[in-house]
Amino acid sequence: MTRIDVQGLTKRYGPDTVVDDLSFTVEPGQVTGFLGPNGAGKSTTMKMIMGLAAPTRGSVTIGGRGYRDLPVPLTEVGALLDAGAVHGSRKAYDHLLSLAVSNGLSRGQVGEVLARTGLEGVAGKRVGGFSLGMRQRLGIAATLLGDPQVLIFDEPVNGLDPEGIRWIRDFMRSLAREGRAVLVSSHLMSEMAQTADHLVVIGRGRVIADTGMSEFLQTNGVSSVLVRTLEPGAFARRLTAAGATVRDGRESSLVVSGMTSEDIGRLAVYHGVALSELAPQRASLEDVFMELTKDSLEYEGATAA
Numbered sequence: 487m488t489r490i491d492v493q494g495l496t497k498r499y500g501p502d503t504v505v506d507d508l509s510f511t512v513e514p515g516q517v518t519g520f521l522g523p524n525g526a527g528k529s530t531t532m533k534m535i536m537g538l539a540a541p542t543r544g545s546v547t548i549g550g551r552g553y554r555d556l557p558v559p560l561t562e563v564g565a566l567l568d569a570g571a572v573h574g575s576r577k578a579y580d581h582l583l584s585l586a587v588s589n590g591l592s593r594g595q596v597g598e599v600l601a602r603t604g605l606e607g608v609a610g611k612r613v614g615g616f617s618l619g620m621r622q623r624l625g626i627a628a629t630l631l632g633d634p635q636v637l638i639f640d641e642p643v644n645g646l647d648p649e650g651i652r653w654i655r656d657f658m659r660s661l662a663r664e665g666r667a668v669l670v671s672s673h674l675m676s677e678m679a680q681t682a683d684h685l686v687v688i689g690r691g692r693v694i695a696d697t698g699m700s701e702f703l704q705t706n707g708v709s710s711v712l713v714r715t716l717e718p719g720a721f722a723r724r725l726t727a728a729g730a731t732v733r734d735g736r737e738s739s740l741v742v743s744g745m746t747s748e749d750i751g752r753l754a755v756y757h758g759v760a761l762s763e764l765a766p767q768r769a770s771l772e773d774v775f776m777e778l779t780k781d782s783l784e785y786e787g788a789t790a791a
């Protein structure tokens with residue numbers, strides 16, 4: 487089982503510290519979402535994992551070794567950092583074949599990855615005529631040529647239509663189910679919520695959160711419960727007495743926090759109060775993400791201004 491281990495990773499460009507003492511691991515058998523606003527340092531981190539940028543300090547290992555020490559890197563780690571980086575005049579099959587040959591991999595792998603990414607029918611077509619979604623599939627096919635245990639994708643769904651997004655999401659999940667370690671970056675929380683098992687959130691090059699996805703949703707997702715009853719005043723007093731915080735919602739509903747919907751339901755039964763509505767209110771994930779990263783966004787805004 488191969489994992490990525492990032493330890494105290496730091497990258498400076500001149501006076502700017504773009505990645506700042508970053509430590510996290512990417513475990514096998516799951517999709518790790520790497521989330522942060524634009525400019526947070528995601529791409530720079532991924533480049534350092536792939537040996538394309540040198541850390542100022544700290545280290546990255548893949549299965550215990552640095553990228554440059556891997557004997558045949560493509561068989562250990564596949565990365566899609568920029569799907570546009572293919573000659574438009576090349577045919578899909580030829581592009582993959584040249585990658586396979588130059589890395590000492592078998593030709594048979596080309597057919598296999600074309601089939602796996604649903605590109606068999608266009609293998610003989612020039613990449614220049616490919617849609618963005620097909621280019622992404624081709625980029626993913628290339629990452630799989632060496633059948634690596636570790637996969638890295640930088641913003642793979644950017645610009646794709648809903649069908650393309652869904653395909654990529656399902657594909658990432660199937661790679662993780664096979665026991666591979668999958669690291670995928672995004673600046674969209676909603677996207678990660680449907681794809682990732684684990685979440686590493688960064689802002690201004692630093693880790694803001696490093697947590698299981700379900701844990702993250704539990705802590706940050708549900709902020710209150712909407713309750714509707716014919717006796718709001720009386721039930722509000724019961725709720726307050728039981729330790730909840732209650733405020734008036736729209737159309738004489740109650741907005742309750744500090745108590746789960748199950749406990750509110752039980753309290754209503756205990757006191758014989760009829761409820762016509764009992765609905766957990768999920769703060770939008772995008773709101774949670776904005777809240778988490780607002781310091782780095784303010785910084786970004788100030789820079790842009």
Ligand SMILES: Nc1ncnc2c1ncn2[C@@H]1O[C@H](COP(=O)(O)OP(=O)(O)OP(=O)(O)O)[C@@H](O)[C@H]1O
Binds near residue numbers: 525527529531
């Ligand atoms: N080669 C470089 N020289 C100088 N600054 C750089 C270089 N590469 C990146 N940066 C700066 O580092 C910061 C982080 O960039 P990076 O691309 O890693 O962020 P990101 O989180 O991937 O964001 P995005 O999604 O916008 O690409 C940005 O402010 C960027 O301008």
